[in-house]
Amino acid sequence: xxxxxxHKVEQAMSSIEGISRAVPQPFLLTRINxxxxxxxxxxFWYQAAAFIGRPAVALAGLILIFLIxxxxxxxxxxxxxxxxxxxxxxxxxxxxxxxxxxxFENQEP
Amino acid sequence: xxxxxxTRLKQGEQAAFKEIVDQWQDMVYxxxxxxxxxxxxxxxxxxxxxxxxxxxxxxxxxxSSLSTWIxxxxxxxxxxxxxxxxxxxxxxxxxxxxxxxxxxxxGHFNHPGVLLDKKEDAAVLFRxxxxxxxxxxxxxxxxxxxxxxxxxxxxxxxxxxxxxxxxQVRAKNNLRQQLQKYYEQHFK
Numbered sequence: 182x183x184x185x186x187x188h189k190v191e192q193a194m195s196s197i198e199g200i201s202r203a204v205p206q207p208f209l210l211t212r213i214n215x216x217x218x219x220x221x222x223x224x225f226w227y228q229a230a231a232f233i234g235r236p237a238v239a240l241a242g243l244i245l246i247f248l249i250x251x252x253x254x255x256x257x258x259x260x261x262x263x264x265x266x267x268x269x270x271x272x273x274x275x276x277x278x279x280x281x282x283x284x285f286e287n288q289e290p
Numbered sequence: 291x292x293x294x295x296x297t298r299l300k301q302g303e304q305a306a307f308k309e310i311v312d313q314w315q316d317m318v319y320x321x322x323x324x325x326x327x328x329x330x331x332x333x334x335x336x337x338x339x340x341x342x343x344x345x346x347x348x349x350x351x352x353x354s355s356l357s358t359w360i361x362x363x364x365x366x367x368x369x370x371x372x373x374x375x376x377x378x379x380x381x382x383x384x385x386x387x388x389x390x391x392x393x394x395x396x397g398h399f400n401h402p403g404v405l406l407d408k409k410e411d412a413a414v415l416f417r418x419x420x421x422x423x424x425x426x427x428x429x430x431x432x433x434x435x436x437x438x439x440x441x442x443x444x445x446x447x448x449x450x451x452x453x454x455x456x457x458q459v460r461a462k463n464n465l466r467q468q469l470q471k472y473y474e475q476h477f478k
Contacts, residue, residue: 189411189477190469193418194462196411197434201403203329205319205336210311213340 296356299347311340314357317436318364320403324431325368326375327399327420335371339364354445361446365428372424401435418468426461429454 232238298306318339323332342363350359399420404412419427428447432438438446440454447454 186470186473186477189473190466193411193415193469194465196408196415197401197404198408199405200401200412200435202316202320202436203323203332203402204316205333209315209336209340210308213311213337213344216337216341217344 296347296350296352307344310343310356314360315340317357318360321361321364321431321436322368323401324416324419324435325365325427326371327416328375329402331371331375332368335364335367338367342367358442358445361432365432365446369424369428414469414472415465418465418472421468422461422464425449426457426464429457430461430465433458 233242295306295309299310315336319332319336322335322339323329326332326335339360343360346363350356354362398413399416400409400413401416419430422430425447429443432443432446433440440451440458444451444454449457
């Protein structure tokens with residue numbers, strides 16, 4: 182780092198010495214109260230929508246929907262498998278077969 | 291500060307809230323402005339901070355002082371805004387690459403509290419401050435621009451005193467490096 186650059190760097194580093202605090206525009210409290218009043222008059226549905234709109238809540242809702250779907254699909258596929266199994270058992274026990282023309286045409290004398 | 295102001299605030303007393311705003315508005319605004327480096331965003335953020343103070347007061351357990359609590363809210367919200375700005379800048383840069391044109395935000399920030407003869411140098415310094423890692427930025431700003439002690443900063447940032455000291459050293463080193471790079475590029 183040459184002398185000139187060094188000097189500029191130190192000058193920049195010390196440029197905030199003696200800095201005073203920035204102040205907001207006047208009547209800040211008036212603006213805050215206006216926002217407070219408008220928040221308080223917003224109805225239940227606005228607040229509900231604001232709650233649902235939060236990313237964490239929306240994500241949790243999506244995951245819940247996927248889980249419910251997965252459970253329902255899993256339960257219905259188990260039920261159809263159970264139904265098929267029951268059908269086979271019933272068929273075997275009562276020797277119920279579906280007859281076809283082949284059976285009729287090829288009956289043993 | 292009146293010790294029962296928190297009790298009065300929790301009871302919803304408007305005069306107590308006015309006292310809080312009057313006492314802390316400059317602190318909140320100055321901290322916010324130093325982090326986000328935009329006056330209108332700092333103004334909105336200041337209002338947001340006090341709205342949160344008003345709405346969250348029932349949850350304030352007085353484990354820390356009121357000033358520490360308000361500083362924490364301010365820093366957290368300011369960093370959220372700063373991150374959103376960063377994302378916008380990145381999106382702007384991508385758009386620029388594909389669509390051409392200059393979408394990047396390149397404004398120089400002039401802190402209104404800087405002495406007149408130091409404004410130019412301060413603008414360069416604030417640009418360097420903006421690109422510091424978040425914890426270093428916060429520690430540096432709270433110490434140099436808010437005048438807080440390392441102990442106070444440690445309470446606000448919920449870190450140890452040693453961490454604050456380390457953050458200050460690293461922040462200054464980083465700033466010097468960035469400033470050196472800047473002046474070498476612009477003043478060959």
